[in-house]
Amino acid sequence: MLWWCVLIAVLAGIAAAVGLLQQGGPGPFPVETVRGQVAEISGYGLYRYDTVFTAAGSQATDLVTLVAGLPLLLAATLGWWRGSTRAGLVLLGTLGYFLYVYAGYALGAIAYNELFLLYVVAFSAALYAFVLVFAAFFRQDPDRLFPPGTPRRGPAVLMFASTVVLVVVWGIPLVNAAVTGAAPEGLGPYSTEFTEALDLAVITPATVWAGVLILRRDRRGYLIAVSLLVLEILLAPLIIAQTVLQLRAGVTFTLGEIIGPIFGFVVLAVAAIAVLVAILRHVPAGAPRLERVTHSRDGGSR
Known part of the structure; x- marks a missing residue:
């Protein structure tokens, strides 16, 4: 696991650095999509084939990955390697963040670029x-990992609140698009809404499952919740950075479109921090690392 996490850190560091530092290109230019709409393409840097909106958002993701994601990954990996159960749980959530980011980069959230194979390897490493x-x-x-006294109501409420947010933010616009027959707003030249699909198909059911299990006193729900909480925490700086860089790139927002998402995700992140700390306070400080399996000469294991 140590070397898996080091590999993820190296690949993510390279990808994020190139995304932020690579410059040059003809600059923004319009293209007509297959649906007859006009999209403004960035024309700069690694994300030169993405829209201005997506390119700025991807650079913000790279910035958060370098400033917050990588230090958290390395610290949590080292802590778990030294035997800290709490660090291992934080590592689980941090790996969820890297899986979320590089699944998007590899599977179509951004346009193809020269780092595609790196994204594929980072996605694979984060997944496994x-x-x-x-x-x-x-x-x-689970009774030893999350002993009696671990809070139930707060984690369950946050999981269900996250479900509602995801359904409202992504589900309603997609239903409207399906009913009207129009392409989702902001689709631009892309073939699918990858982020919306991932959130609705994977993250939303996981939040429901975690909340239900926790209310039923099934402590496996805490494990699912912890795997989501770090992602929710990192979404606040991510949304802030994306908004700032998109405004800087010339994307226009109304005041409500700026304040609403930032306020909402900051509140969600603060709640996630409080819930994560409350859960980790009840987790035993130390536990064995991944067990090594050694094989005897006759093919058996011991």
Whole structure:
């Protein structure tokens, strides 16, 4: 796991640095989409084939990854390697963030660029690292991992609130688009709404599942919740950075479009921090790392 996480850190560091530092290009230019709409393409840097809106948002993601994501990944990895259960749970959530980001980059949230293969490897590494860490905790006794007294109401309410936010923010506009037959607003030259699909197909059911399990006193719900909380925490600086860089790139927003998302995600992040701290306070400080399996010469394991 140490080397998996180091690999993710190296790949993400390279990708984020190139995304922020690579410059040059003809500048913004309009293109007509296959639906007959006009989209403004960035024309600059690594994201030169993306719209101005998406290119600025991707650079903001790279900035948050470098400033917050990578230090958190390295600190949590080191802490778990030294035997801290709490650090391992934070690592699980941090891997969820990297999985979320590089799944998007690899599967179509941005236009193809020269780092595509790097995105694919980072996506793969984050996916299997997340699965391994999740499985390592899932095999442990949940009553020992999350002992009696671990708060139930706050985590469950936050999970259900997250469900409502995702359905309102992504689901309603997509239903309207399906009813009217029009393309979703902001689709531009892209073929699909990857972020909306990921959030509605994976994140939304996970929040519901976590909330229901926690209310039923099934402590496996806490493990699912923790895997989502770090992502929710990092969404606040992500939304702020995206808004700032998009405004700087010339994207226009109304005052409500600026204040509403920032205020909403900051509140969500503060609540996620409070819930995560409340859960981790009840988690035992230390536990075994991933068990190593050694094989004897006759093919058996011990």
